[in-house]
Amino acid sequence: MTFIYNTAAEMSIALAAKEVSAVDLANEHFDRIADVDGDVHAFLYLDKEGALAQAKDVDAKRAAGEKLSPLAGVPLALKDVMAQRGIPTTCGSKILEGWRPPYDATVVTRLKEAGVVILGKTNMDEFAMGSSTENSAYGPTHNPWDLSRIPGGSGGGSSASLAAFEAPLAIGTDTGGSIRQPAAVTGTVGVKPTYGAVSRYGLVAFSSSLDQAGPCARTVLDTAMLHEVIAGHDAKDSSSINAPVPAVVAAAKKLDVKGMKIGVIKELGGEGFQKGVSERFNEALEELVKAGAEIVEVSCPNFEYALAAYYLIAPSEASSNLARFDSMRYGLRVGDDGSRGAEEVMSLTRQAGFGKEVKRRIILGTYALSSGYYDAYYGSAQRVRTLIMRDYEAAFAKADVLVSPTAPTTAFKIGEKADDPVAMYLNDIATIPVNMAGIGGMSLPCGLAAEDNLPVGFQIMSPAMKDDLMYQVGGTLEAALNSKWGSTLMSQAPKLGAK
Numbered sequence: 001m002t003f004i005y006n007t008a009a010e011m012s013i014a015l016a017a018k019e020v021s022a023v024d025l026a027n028e029h030f031d032r033i034a035d036v037d038g039d040v041h042a043f044l045y046l047d048k049e050g051a052l053a054q055a056k057d058v059d060a061k062r063a064a065g066e067k068l069s070p071l072a073g074v075p076l077a078l079k080d081v082m083a084q085r086g087i088p089t090t091c092g093s094k095i096l097e098g099w100r101p102p103y104d105a106t107v108v109t110r111l112k113e114a115g116v117v118i119l120g121k122t123n124m125d126e127f128a129m130g131s132s133t134e135n136s137a138y139g140p141t142h143n144p145w146d147l148s149r150i151p152g153g154s155g156g157g158s159s160a161s162l163a164a165f166e167a168p169l170a171i172g173t174d175t176g177g178s179i180r181q182p183a184a185v186t187g188t189v190g191v192k193p194t195y196g197a198v199s200r201y202g203l204v205a206f207s208s209s210l211d212q213a214g215p216c217a218r219t220v221l222d223t224a225m226l227h228e229v230i231a232g233h234d235a236k237d238s239s240s241i242n243a244p245v246p247a248v249v250a251a252a253k254k255l256d257v258k259g260m261k262i263g264v265i266k267e268l269g270g271e272g273f274q275k276g277v278s279e280r281f282n283e284a285l286e287e288l289v290k291a292g293a294e295i296v297e298v299s300c301p302n303f304e305y306a307l308a309a310y311y312l313i314a315p316s317e318a319s320s321n322l323a324r325f326d327s328m329r330y331g332l333r334v335g336d337d338g339s340r341g342a343e344e345v346m347s348l349t350r351q352a353g354f355g356k357e358v359k360r361r362i363i364l365g366t367y368a369l370s371s372g373y374y375d376a377y378y379g380s381a382q383r384v385r386t387l388i389m390r391d392y393e394a395a396f397a398k399a400d401v402l403v404s405p406t407a408p409t410t411a412f413k414i415g416e417k418a419d420d421p422v423a424m425y426l427n428d429i430a431t432i433p434v435n436m437a438g439i440g441g442m443s444l445p446c447g448l449a450a451e452d453n454l455p456v457g458f459q460i461m462s463p464a465m466k467d468d469l470m471y472q473v474g475g476t477l478e479a480a481l482n483s484k485w486g487s488t489l490m491s492q493a494p495k496l497g498a499k
């Protein structure tokens, strides 16, 4: 019997009923990885030993009748941006090659405590900068729906591992869309919780005022189950929210949107969005209407400036955060043969260790923060951020949740936008405003585009601290679409490998 095509919720039930052991489940997934990851390249590192030890421990506890968390024994793929004690953590960069963190990120601690089995670390754009995973120093990840295409980014490895059935659960991080856009183009589900809902402790910092970790899976319920494991206050992160975690699992199971108002953001659609993306999005809206929701149109005029402001704020914060990679503290050190001073070794190391996009952002960010330009660039960008928050406030006064397509296009070809940074940045047009305002955002699949038969993502945004609302709407939409199609979208994904 094979469980790899099941959901995490189904695996949880099978584990509790002792139909399968955590060790067997882990081994089955490692077999699957051995079978398909040569083509997909979702993983940078596999921790067979650690995963099997954790699985064994869960099985022993279950045999002893201990009360376990629902996800105990369920496998997970971890984005390589999260520190895991003793396990190589590269962030997709050569500069961190060989670094094994001496501590666990809070997310990792919580996963371990819940008995989740961490299979390994997944590929990503270097320091989470990118939308295609092509900026990884370790080679691109391929989209399981079409191996010649990108899996999105920066968390392409995590989403591809789900779409290739190499793992039922994954962790992503989302600074401008890195959970939601990969979910959209791989036909999976990804959630960026409210900023501060999940601890950033042990998450390698890119843009600290925007970075947020979140759950990825193949269903809304699975993301909700993972959300409840990783979210919650953490004293080690000063921006962590000290309030109860919304009941997102219960919300995902409600399957009811009667009387809810759903706001379609006028500015996030239409021109610039692929025809097949708009078509599937509009059909999904009809399903929500059939389920009893009311659709209202809302306008967020300042979103026009969101992308430009993001590409000042994120590089500015990155230029400061990445200063710590100085050749002394972590990973790579180049030219330290006794003949050079510290400054020269630092410069050689940064030159060799950082890729092109990371260098571009450091230069951009340093410029935007430099005296004389600070107010014109960084200051203006921060003011735009306030305007975006106000747009959301006004929109949420008219609607319970807001919606849009997640990404303007389906997965593009590997190499297609690699030499055009602005074309690459435009992928995030619909996801970035969410990060700028710190609210919650989810992407779930809403079908395949007619022109290319590739997955389309539907984005749901909920007000800060009300993450349960997007789960409620997402769960309802997913159920409606599954019954319309007579199957899940993921069951239509190409079955890679020999099995």
Ligand code: GLN
Pocket: 128, 129, 130, 131, 153, 154, 173, 174, 175, 176, 177, 178, 179, 206, 314, 428
């Ligand atoms: N694609 C965006 C960027 O390159 C977002 C990345 C992210 O969310 N980590 O910055």
